[in-house]
Amino acid sequence: MTARPENTHQARLLRLLRDSGSNSRAQLGDLVDLSRSKLAVEVDRLLETGLVVADGLAPSRGGRRSHNIRLAPTLRFLGVDIGATSIDVAVTNAELEVLGHLNHPMDVRDGPVAVFEQVLSLAAKLKASGVAEDFDGAGIGVPGPVRFPEGVPVAPPIMPGWDGFPVREALSQELGCPVMVDNDVNLMAVGEQHAGVARSVRDFLCIKIGTGIGCGIVVGGEVYRGTTGSAGDIGHILVEPGGRACACGNRGCLEAHFSGAALAADAEEAARAGRSVELAARLETAGRLTAADVSAAAAAGDAVALELIREGGE
Ligand SMILES: [Zn+2]
Known part of the structure:
Protein backbone atom coordinates (compact mmCIF):
# COMPACT_ATOMS: atom_id res chain seq x y z
CA MET A 1 0.00 0.00 0.00
CA THR A 2 1.45 3.35 -0.99
CA ALA A 3 -1.51 5.61 -0.28
CA ARG A 4 -0.41 8.98 1.03
CA PRO A 5 -2.42 11.51 2.97
CA GLU A 6 -3.57 14.21 0.58
CA ASN A 7 -3.62 17.22 2.79
CA THR A 8 -2.51 18.71 6.06
CA HIS A 9 -5.77 17.89 7.91
CA GLN A 10 -5.27 14.25 7.10
CA ALA A 11 -1.59 14.38 8.04
CA ARG A 12 -2.58 15.95 11.35
CA LEU A 13 -5.20 13.30 12.04
CA LEU A 14 -2.68 10.57 11.26
CA ARG A 15 -0.15 12.13 13.63
CA LEU A 16 -2.76 12.29 16.41
CA LEU A 17 -3.66 8.66 15.90
CA ARG A 18 0.01 7.72 15.83
CA ASP A 19 0.75 9.49 19.10
CA SER A 20 -2.40 8.70 21.06
CA GLY A 21 -3.71 5.46 19.57
CA SER A 22 -7.39 4.71 19.05
CA ASN A 23 -9.54 7.85 19.25
CA SER A 24 -13.22 8.66 18.86
CA ARG A 25 -14.36 10.87 16.00
CA ALA A 26 -15.80 13.28 18.55
CA GLN A 27 -12.45 13.57 20.36
CA LEU A 28 -10.54 14.05 17.10
CA GLY A 29 -12.99 16.77 16.09
CA ASP A 30 -12.18 18.63 19.30
CA LEU A 31 -8.44 18.23 18.75
CA VAL A 32 -8.16 19.33 15.11
CA ASP A 33 -10.79 22.04 15.27
CA LEU A 34 -12.72 20.90 12.19
CA SER A 35 -16.46 21.10 11.81
CA ARG A 36 -18.28 17.81 12.20
CA SER A 37 -19.03 17.53 8.50
CA LYS A 38 -15.48 18.45 7.36
CA LEU A 39 -14.02 15.97 9.82
CA ALA A 40 -16.37 13.26 8.51
CA VAL A 41 -15.12 13.90 4.96
CA GLU A 42 -11.45 13.69 5.98
CA VAL A 43 -11.97 10.56 8.09
CA ASP A 44 -13.89 8.85 5.29
CA ARG A 45 -11.06 9.58 2.88
CA LEU A 46 -8.55 8.15 5.35
CA LEU A 47 -10.71 5.04 5.77
CA GLU A 48 -10.70 4.67 1.96
CA THR A 49 -6.89 4.74 1.83
CA GLY A 50 -6.73 1.83 4.28
CA LEU A 51 -4.35 3.79 6.54
CA VAL A 52 -7.13 4.06 9.13
CA VAL A 53 -9.72 1.51 10.27
CA ALA A 54 -12.88 1.55 12.40
CA ASP A 55 -12.30 0.45 15.98
CA GLY A 56 -15.67 0.02 17.66
CA LEU A 57 -17.80 2.47 19.60
CA ALA A 58 -16.44 5.03 22.05
CA PRO A 59 -17.90 5.35 25.56
CA SER A 60 -20.86 7.75 25.57
CA ARG A 61 -20.18 11.43 26.30
CA GLY A 62 -23.92 11.95 26.54
CA GLY A 63 -26.11 11.54 23.48
CA ARG A 64 -25.16 9.42 20.50
CA ARG A 65 -22.02 7.33 20.93
CA SER A 66 -19.13 8.23 18.65
CA HIS A 67 -17.19 5.72 16.54
CA ASN A 68 -13.54 5.03 17.33
CA ILE A 69 -10.92 4.98 14.62
CA ARG A 70 -7.29 3.94 14.75
CA LEU A 71 -4.33 3.47 12.42
CA ALA A 72 -4.50 0.16 10.56
CA PRO A 73 -2.85 -2.46 12.79
CA THR A 74 -1.29 -4.08 9.72
CA LEU A 75 0.81 -1.00 8.83
CA ARG A 76 4.55 -1.60 9.11
CA PHE A 77 7.42 0.85 9.03
CA LEU A 78 11.12 0.19 8.67
CA GLY A 79 13.58 2.28 10.65
CA VAL A 80 17.23 2.19 9.61
CA ASP A 81 20.07 3.76 11.57
CA ILE A 82 23.34 3.80 9.69
CA GLY A 83 26.12 4.54 12.15
CA ALA A 84 29.81 4.97 11.48
CA THR A 85 30.54 1.43 12.66
CA SER A 86 27.20 -0.43 12.71
CA ILE A 87 23.72 -0.68 11.20
CA ASP A 88 20.47 -0.97 13.15
CA VAL A 89 17.26 -2.02 11.43
CA ALA A 90 13.89 -2.12 13.19
CA VAL A 91 10.26 -2.74 12.28
CA THR A 92 7.48 -0.77 13.97
CA ASN A 93 3.72 -0.63 13.69
CA ALA A 94 2.01 2.66 12.87
CA GLU A 95 1.94 3.65 16.53
CA LEU A 96 5.73 3.28 16.47
CA GLU A 97 6.03 0.28 18.78
CA VAL A 98 9.18 -1.64 17.90
CA LEU A 99 8.21 -5.17 16.82
CA GLY A 100 11.64 -6.42 15.80
CA HIS A 101 15.20 -5.11 15.77
CA LEU A 102 18.53 -6.29 14.36
CA ASN A 103 22.03 -4.85 14.62
CA HIS A 104 25.04 -5.59 12.46
CA PRO A 105 28.59 -4.24 12.66
CA MET A 106 29.54 -2.44 9.45
CA ASP A 107 31.94 0.28 8.39
CA VAL A 108 30.09 3.15 6.70
CA ARG A 109 33.23 3.72 4.64
CA ASP A 110 32.47 0.48 2.76
CA GLY A 111 30.15 2.72 0.72
CA PRO A 112 26.42 2.87 0.05
CA VAL A 113 26.13 -0.19 -2.17
CA ALA A 114 27.63 -2.57 0.42
CA VAL A 115 25.81 -0.89 3.30
CA PHE A 116 22.38 -1.08 1.63
CA GLU A 117 22.93 -4.69 0.60
CA GLN A 118 23.30 -5.37 4.33
CA VAL A 119 20.28 -3.20 5.21
CA LEU A 120 18.08 -5.09 2.74
CA SER A 121 19.31 -8.42 4.03
CA LEU A 122 18.48 -7.40 7.63
CA ALA A 123 15.05 -6.17 6.50
CA ALA A 124 14.45 -9.52 4.78
CA LYS A 125 15.43 -11.35 7.97
CA LEU A 126 12.92 -9.29 9.96
CA LYS A 127 10.22 -10.09 7.39
CA ALA A 128 11.10 -13.77 7.61
CA SER A 129 10.72 -13.61 11.41
CA GLY A 130 7.05 -12.77 10.81
CA VAL A 131 6.89 -9.18 12.11
CA ALA A 132 6.15 -7.68 8.68
CA GLU A 133 4.94 -8.81 5.27
CA ASP A 134 5.76 -5.55 3.55
CA PHE A 135 6.70 -2.02 4.49
CA ASP A 136 4.43 1.00 4.17
CA GLY A 137 7.23 3.47 4.69
CA ALA A 138 10.85 3.64 5.76
CA GLY A 139 12.97 6.20 7.57
CA ILE A 140 16.74 6.18 7.28
CA GLY A 141 19.31 8.06 9.33
CA VAL A 142 22.86 8.56 8.06
CA PRO A 143 25.85 10.00 9.96
CA GLY A 144 26.33 13.09 7.83
CA PRO A 145 24.50 16.04 6.24
CA VAL A 146 21.55 15.24 3.97
CA ARG A 147 19.78 17.34 1.33
CA PHE A 148 16.43 16.52 2.87
CA PRO A 149 13.96 17.14 0.00
CA GLU A 150 15.87 14.74 -2.26
CA GLY A 151 17.09 12.35 0.44
CA VAL A 152 20.68 12.60 -0.75
CA PRO A 153 23.81 12.80 1.47
CA VAL A 154 25.86 15.93 0.73
CA ALA A 155 29.65 15.84 1.06
CA PRO A 156 29.47 13.76 4.26
CA PRO A 157 32.87 14.21 5.96
CA ILE A 158 33.26 10.62 7.23
CA MET A 159 31.42 8.81 4.43
CA PRO A 160 33.57 8.53 1.32
CA GLY A 161 31.54 7.36 -1.68
CA TRP A 162 28.22 8.60 -0.30
CA ASP A 163 28.25 12.15 -1.70
CA GLY A 164 25.21 12.51 -3.95
CA PHE A 165 24.17 8.84 -3.70
CA PRO A 166 20.38 8.74 -4.28
CA VAL A 167 19.58 6.94 -1.01
CA ARG A 168 15.88 7.73 -1.02
CA GLU A 169 15.27 6.81 -4.63
CA ALA A 170 17.35 3.64 -4.56
CA LEU A 171 15.82 2.28 -1.36
CA SER A 172 12.31 3.32 -2.28
CA GLN A 173 12.67 1.17 -5.37
CA GLU A 174 14.07 -1.80 -3.46
CA LEU A 175 11.57 -1.63 -0.60
CA GLY A 176 8.53 -0.64 -2.70
CA CYS A 177 7.45 2.10 -0.30
CA PRO A 178 8.05 5.80 0.35
CA VAL A 179 11.38 6.49 2.06
CA MET A 180 12.63 9.51 3.96
CA VAL A 181 16.29 10.11 4.65
CA ASP A 182 17.76 12.47 7.20
CA ASN A 183 20.85 13.10 9.25
CA ASP A 184 20.96 10.70 12.22
CA VAL A 185 21.12 13.42 14.86
CA ASN A 186 18.13 15.25 13.36
CA LEU A 187 16.21 11.99 13.66
CA MET A 188 17.43 11.53 17.22
CA ALA A 189 16.04 15.01 17.97
CA VAL A 190 12.70 14.03 16.41
CA GLY A 191 12.72 10.90 18.57
CA GLU A 192 13.38 12.89 21.74
CA GLN A 193 10.53 15.19 20.77
CA HIS A 194 8.17 12.30 20.10
CA ALA A 195 8.91 10.01 23.02
CA GLY A 196 11.92 11.27 24.96
CA VAL A 197 13.09 14.16 27.09
CA ALA A 198 12.00 16.93 24.69
CA ARG A 199 8.28 16.12 24.62
CA SER A 200 7.23 19.36 26.24
CA VAL A 201 9.59 21.80 24.49
CA ARG A 202 9.43 23.45 21.06
CA ASP A 203 13.02 24.76 20.81
CA PHE A 204 16.05 22.67 21.70
CA LEU A 205 19.42 21.34 20.61
CA CYS A 206 20.15 17.62 20.62
CA ILE A 207 23.87 16.80 20.71
CA LYS A 208 25.11 13.33 19.97
CA ILE A 209 28.62 12.28 20.85
CA GLY A 210 29.31 8.96 19.23
CA THR A 211 32.18 8.02 16.94
CA GLY A 212 31.67 11.59 15.72
CA ILE A 213 29.78 14.62 16.98
CA GLY A 214 26.52 15.99 15.59
CA CYS A 215 23.80 18.41 16.61
CA GLY A 216 20.09 18.47 15.82
CA ILE A 217 18.46 21.90 15.92
CA VAL A 218 14.72 22.10 16.60
CA VAL A 219 13.04 25.50 16.29
CA GLY A 220 9.34 25.95 16.90
CA GLY A 221 8.86 22.18 16.90
CA GLU A 222 10.47 21.72 13.47
CA VAL A 223 13.95 20.44 12.63
CA TYR A 224 16.07 23.29 11.28
CA ARG A 225 18.37 22.00 8.55
CA GLY A 226 19.72 25.14 6.89
CA THR A 227 19.91 25.60 3.15
CA THR A 228 22.37 22.78 2.53
CA GLY A 229 21.20 20.42 5.24
CA SER A 230 24.32 20.84 7.33
CA ALA A 231 23.10 23.36 9.93
CA GLY A 232 23.76 20.95 12.79
CA ASP A 233 26.99 19.51 11.45
CA ILE A 234 29.18 20.90 14.20
CA GLY A 235 31.71 18.05 14.24
CA HIS A 236 33.94 19.66 11.64
CA ILE A 237 34.02 23.18 12.98
CA LEU A 238 37.64 24.26 13.46
CA VAL A 239 38.42 24.44 17.19
CA GLU A 240 42.20 24.25 17.11
CA PRO A 241 44.05 25.66 14.08
CA GLY A 242 46.74 23.19 13.00
CA GLY A 243 45.40 20.68 15.53
CA ARG A 244 44.89 16.97 15.14
CA ALA A 245 44.22 15.28 11.82
CA CYS A 246 40.50 14.53 11.39
CA ALA A 247 38.82 11.69 9.50
CA CYS A 248 37.47 14.35 7.08
CA GLY A 249 40.96 15.28 5.90
CA ASN A 250 41.21 18.65 7.71
CA ARG A 251 42.97 19.44 10.96
CA GLY A 252 41.72 20.72 14.28
CA CYS A 253 38.03 19.78 13.90
CA LEU A 254 35.92 19.51 17.07
CA GLU A 255 35.44 15.84 16.28
CA ALA A 256 39.20 15.20 16.08
CA HIS A 257 39.61 16.62 19.58
ZN1 LIG B 1 36.81 17.09 10.38
Missing part, protein backbone atom coordinates in the same frame (compact mmCIF):
# COMPACT_ATOMS: atom_id res chain seq x y z
CA PHE A 258 36.51 15.38 21.31
CA SER A 259 34.41 12.46 20.11
CA GLY A 260 34.23 8.76 20.82
CA ALA A 261 37.04 8.17 18.32
CA ALA A 262 39.22 10.96 19.76
CA LEU A 263 38.63 9.67 23.28
CA ALA A 264 39.65 6.17 22.24
CA ALA A 265 42.83 7.49 20.57
CA ASP A 266 43.73 9.52 23.69
CA ALA A 267 43.15 6.48 25.89
CA GLU A 268 45.39 4.27 23.76
CA GLU A 269 48.10 6.89 23.95
CA ALA A 270 47.80 7.06 27.75
CA ALA A 271 47.82 3.26 28.02
CA ARG A 272 50.95 2.94 25.88
CA ALA A 273 52.70 5.67 27.87
CA GLY A 274 52.05 3.65 31.04
CA ARG A 275 49.90 6.35 32.59
CA SER A 276 46.98 4.06 33.41
CA VAL A 277 47.16 0.45 34.57
CA GLU A 278 43.43 0.00 33.99
CA LEU A 279 43.50 1.25 30.38
CA ALA A 280 46.73 -0.66 29.66
CA ALA A 281 45.10 -3.88 30.87
CA ARG A 282 42.08 -3.28 28.64
CA LEU A 283 44.31 -2.49 25.65
CA GLU A 284 46.29 -5.67 26.32
CA THR A 285 43.11 -7.80 26.27
CA ALA A 286 41.26 -6.18 23.36
CA GLY A 287 44.16 -4.97 21.16
CA ARG A 288 42.41 -1.59 20.87
CA LEU A 289 40.39 0.77 23.01
CA THR A 290 36.98 2.35 22.45
CA ALA A 291 35.10 5.17 24.17
CA ALA A 292 33.21 2.44 26.06
CA ASP A 293 36.52 1.27 27.60
CA VAL A 294 37.28 4.80 28.77
CA SER A 295 33.83 5.04 30.30
CA ALA A 296 34.21 1.67 32.04
CA ALA A 297 37.66 2.58 33.33
CA ALA A 298 36.34 5.90 34.64
CA ALA A 299 33.49 4.07 36.37
CA ALA A 300 36.10 1.81 37.97
CA GLY A 301 37.79 4.93 39.37
CA ASP A 302 40.67 5.25 36.92
CA ALA A 303 42.02 8.80 37.29
CA VAL A 304 43.43 9.08 33.75
CA ALA A 305 40.14 7.96 32.16
CA LEU A 306 38.25 10.50 34.26
CA GLU A 307 40.68 13.21 33.26
CA LEU A 308 40.31 12.37 29.54
CA ILE A 309 36.54 12.69 29.76
CA ARG A 310 36.69 15.89 31.82
CA GLU A 311 39.26 17.55 29.53
CA GLY A 312 37.30 16.67 26.41
CA GLY A 313 34.13 18.11 27.86
CA GLU A 314 35.74 21.50 28.02
